[in-house]
Structures are given as structure tokens and as C-alpha cells.
Amino acid sequence: MKLGKSYSYLKQDLEKIEKTLDDTIQADHQILHDASTHLLKAGGKRIRPVFVLLSSQFNHADWDCVQTVAVSLELIHMATLVHDDVIDNAALRRGKPTVKQQYDNRVAMYTGDYMLALALENITNIDNPIIHQTLSDALVEVCIGEIEQMKYKYIWDQNLRTYLRRIKRKTALLIATSCKLGALVSGLASKHVNKIYQYGYYIGMSYQIIDDILDFTSNAEELGKPAGNDLRQGNVTLPVLFALQNADFKTKLEKTFADSKTTRIEDMDELISDIKKLGAIQASYRISDLYLKKALQALSGLPDTKAKKTLRNIANYIGKRRF
Numbered sequence: 001m002k003l004g005k006s007y008s009y010l011k012q013d014l015e016k017i018e019k020t021l022d023d024t025i026q027a028d029h030q031i032l033h034d035a036s037t038h039l040l041k042a043g044g045k046r047i048r049p050v051f052v053l054l055s056s057q058f059n060h061a062d063w064d065c066v067q068t069v070a071v072s073l074e075l076i077h078m079a080t081l082v083h084d085d086v087i088d089n090a091a092l093r094r095g096k097p098t099v100k101q102q103y104d105n106r107v108a109m110y111t112g113d114y115m116l117a118l119a120l121e122n123i124t125n126i127d128n129p130i131i132h133q134t135l136s137d138a139l140v141e142v143c144i145g146e147i148e149q150m151k152y153k154y155i156w157d158q159n160l161r162t163y164l165r166r167i168k169r170k171t172a173l174l175i176a177t178s179c180k181l182g183a184l185v186s187g188l189a190s191k192h193v194n195k196i197y198q199y200g201y202y203i204g205m206s207y208q209i210i211d212d213i214l215d216f217t218s219n220a221e222e223l224g225k226p227a228g229n230d231l232r233q234g235n236v237t238l239p240v241l242f243a244l245q246n247a248d249f250k251t252k253l254e255k256t257f258a259d260s261k262t263t264r265i266e267d268m269d270e271l272i273s274d275i276k277k278l279g280a281i282q283a284s285y286r287i288s289d290l291y292l293k294k295a296l297q298a299l300s301g302l303p304d305t306k307a308k309k310t311l312r313n314i315a316n317y318i319g320k321r322r323f
Contacts, residue, residue, distance in 0.1 A: 003045065006313040010053050017049050017070050024071055024118055035099050035111040039078055042096050047207075048073040048178040050314075055182030055196050057307035065185040068125050072135065073178045075119035080142060080174075082112035087150055088233045131184055138177040145169025153234035156244060156254060163241055164205070171211075172204025195301045199311060202295035207318055209288040212237035213281055216272050228268045238287060242280035249274050292319045 025036040049070035056066045084090070085098040086108050092098065100108035116139070123135055148166050152158060179200030183193040215230045216239055230237050234257070236244075243249045252274070256267050275281065295315050302308050 003314065003317050006317060007050055007054065007310050010050065013053055014046060014049060017046070017067055017074070020067055020071050021074060024075070024122060025115070027114065031103070031107060032111060032114055035103055035107055036114065038102055039082060039099055039111065039115075042094055044078075044094070046074060048077050048174060051175055051178040051200060052182035054307045054311055055179045055188075055200075056186040058183060058192060058196070058303055058305055059186035059188045061182075061186035065126050066182065068122060069131070069181045069185055070178075072119040072123045073174060073181070075115045075122065076135075076139060076142070077174055079112040079115035079119070080146065080170075082108050082115070083146055084149075086112075087146065088229075088235075090229075090233075126185070128184070131181055134177060134180060134184070138173050141169050141173050145173075149235065152236065154257060156236065156250065158236050158241065160238075160241060163236065163238060167205060167208040167212075168201070171208035172201050175204035175207070176200035192302055195298050198298040199295050199302075199315075202291045202298060203315060203318065206288045206291040206295065206315075209238055209284055209291070210318065213239055213284050213288070216275055217281060226268075228272045231271065232268060238284040239275050239280040242283045243275045243278045246274075246278050249278060289319060 021040060022037075025033075025040060027033040027036060052066060052070040052073060056069075081093065082099050085093060086100050086105050089100075090098050091101045098108070099111055103111075120135075120139075123132060126132075145166060145168075149170065152162065152166070176197050177200070180193060180197040183196045188196070212230065215237065216228060219227060226232065231240055240253075244253070249271075253271060256271065292315055296312065299308060299312055299315070
């Protein structure tokens, strides 16, 4: 079963959010308009709006507020994608040219900044300082995460804590914030808001770990970019961390990147093969499963609703995701 089937009943709401996203990004400046539209049309799972919608359904929520939150979260996510592609010098995303590839780095950075500004402007339509503060705090952490990602590129001596903190800021925080803001606009009790935030955090951690695994286990067609692209860009993900515990692999990795921060296809294929042989993929899945277990435990403290069942189904799907 595909992930979208578990929340197919949200289709009409998601279509409304998509239309509002399209309306929101329209800019008077032609380049900003074209670059923003290019990014939006590249698609995506719209996971953050889905979590906003589901979290808002534990209580009665005003649709306009729910939609406003969902649009702001997705705009922030889109902005981080544009910035990430500049940092990683990525030519493709989801199999299509990135904004930086279509235009240049400067246009890409300003497009990302434009989307961040739109997100903050959009959220002001909700008269709730707690929501504003929550979103602003998350955005600060996301920005720190982008700097940290640059800081640790091609640094092979890292520990698990550094990696987990990085993916928290990269992915888990925005998903957790999506859950929290959806719950807040519905007026859900604070103890339940905390539970759904925990669910979002744990799901986000698992989701990113599996993404990092799939970078080595999927092919270029499935990924929309070359296999092993994260490692090629110098990003130390969880499978690499586990593989680096092997001294021979560490020596080979350091030698591969010693003269140049680019690798030949055959070099990358050999490194990917070693990562698989060393059991790093299985070890990474075990960490992902621990986060999924915690996510399901957090759900157990929430009221029994259709939304809760869907959130549980999403967690189970993520645990089985292989591409």
C-alpha cells in the first residue's frame, strides 16, 4: 500500500491547500514567480500538511486556521529544499532540475528566502502568539541545522549524537511542529498537544533515517538522483556512521575522498557495497524501529479517532518503506 492511500480521505482538503500554496507563491517579479512555481510543480508528498490536517482532527478546528498553518509549514519545507540544493550543489530533485540548476545559486537562495518570508507573513493571519512563537522557534532551529550540515561535511569522525541532532533539525522538528500546530489550532488539551508533538518528532526521526538508508539501497530512478548522493556530497548519515566503525572501511573512505571531494561512479559503488556487507543498513533500520515504537507509544495517550488510526497506519507504513 502506498503512503497516500492511508489518508486518501484527505484528498479534497489537500487539493485546497495545494491551490492556496499556488496562489500564495505568486510574485510580481517574474524570476521569483517562475522559480517558486518551478519548485511547487516539482511535487512532493506534502507530508507536513497531512500531519497538520490529521492533528487538527482530534478536536473541532477552524478550516481557515488549519489551512494557514499547513501552507506556512509547507512553504518553510520548500525553502529548506532550495537552500539544501545550493549547499549540496544538487542538480536534480525528484528527477527534475533543481531551482539552482535551472537558474543559479543566487536566484535559488533568494527564492528560498522569499518562501520563508511568505510563510511568516501567512501565519500572521492567525491571532495566536503561541503559534507564532512555536513556528519562529522551529525556524531558528532549522536554520541552525542547515549551518550544522555544512559544518560537518566531509568530517568522518562524528558520533551518533551529532547525527541525531542534525536530523532532528533537518526533518523531525518541522514534522513535530506540524503536528503541534495542527493540535493547537483545534484547541486540543495541552497534555494531548504534547503527545502529538512527541509522535511527530519520533516519526520525523524515523522518516529521515529511512531516507538515509534508501540513499544506498534504492536506484537512481526511484530516488530521482544518483544512489549514494548524500555520501558523495560529504554528508555522514547513519549507515555511514555504522560502517565507519570498521577500520578498513574508514581507511578506504578517507582515501577515496583524500584528493578530491568528488568520486568516480565505480568508487561510490564499491563504498555502497561495503556499507551493505558490513551490516550498516540493518543496524540503521533497528534505530529507525526504536523511534517508530516510541511514536506508537505516544499515540496511545491520544483519544481514539479516525485521525489516530491514520497516524498509526502512517507509522506502520514508514517502518516498511523501502523506496
